[in-house]
Amino acid sequence: MKLSVKVDYACRVLAQMTKYYGTDELAHIEQLAEVEAVPANYLVQILSELRNGGLIISRRGKQGGYALARPPEEITLYDIVKLIEGDLLELNGTGEGQSGRRVNQIWREVRTSLEEKCRSYSLDMFAVKGDDEMYYI
Amino acid sequence: MKLSVKVDYACRVLAQMTKYYGTDELAHIEQLAEVEAVPANYLVQILSELRNGGLIISRRGKQGGYALARPPEEITLYDIVKLIEGDLLELNGTGEGQSGRRVNQIWREVRTSLEEKCRSYSLDMFAVKGDDEMYYI
């Protein structure tokens, strides 16, 4: 059960965009792609989803770019994963089989626990102060 | 992020096998497949992995079959998922990008929390007494 590269990219880019929050500057795709080592062409799709999901806003034309739609404290890891990956620990079983229902119930409990944990991380925790090349081993 | 059908099958079948623990009887594939609504030919592969992972033991030949290798209390949900799916919330990012390391760190914390939760569920909790057609809506 590995989490997708996509959600990893999204987290990194959003963490980067957090630094722009509060300023008038907008973040550009090329910039974000280079700093966070994300394929630019793929990043376009990701930002599109984040925009449709209401996590960020965009502006077209020359001097266009992206910015967070809300303060970093109000964007949680849960919001990101839910938007990109869909439900966490989604179970496909329709409760078939003699133990199907019980197994589903257990997984629901685990999922609830996981969701709560993810909700406890907000974007402002992603950008630790001075993380730029702090420990470059 | 949906969990695979495979791990769902594995949980259901192991829950079923729990009922055999303590008796001399061995569980047969055909039996398990029918009761838990799992494709028999696929179940073969799953039981093989469970066996190689040391969760169950098998006996070949006529009068062969499967049985739990340990008491149900000593087999946790974590053991099952770890064996079938590999690491939980495995992150592929090598910590690239400016925020890569911090994001990985956060995911590791979430993973630790999830692992702990999974370890708290053991097989004996899967087989609630009289779950056979208890509430058949």
Next chain:
DNA sequence: GTCCGCGTGAAACTCTCCGTCAAAGTCGAT
């Protein structure tokens, strides 16, 4: 008008998940 950067859709590639088939092994009966 012209340039720059976002917006959208589709196509190719890779890889894992799901399911199926034939082969090997073991015990009971003859």
Next chain:
DNA sequence: ATCGACTTTGACGGAGAGTTTCACGCGGAC
């Protein structure tokens, strides 16, 4: 001891999702 039936064991394809790339249309600023 040999045969045969039953069960596990290992190896083999197809489908689908995730990742990446490409090409072109659109909107706003100078």
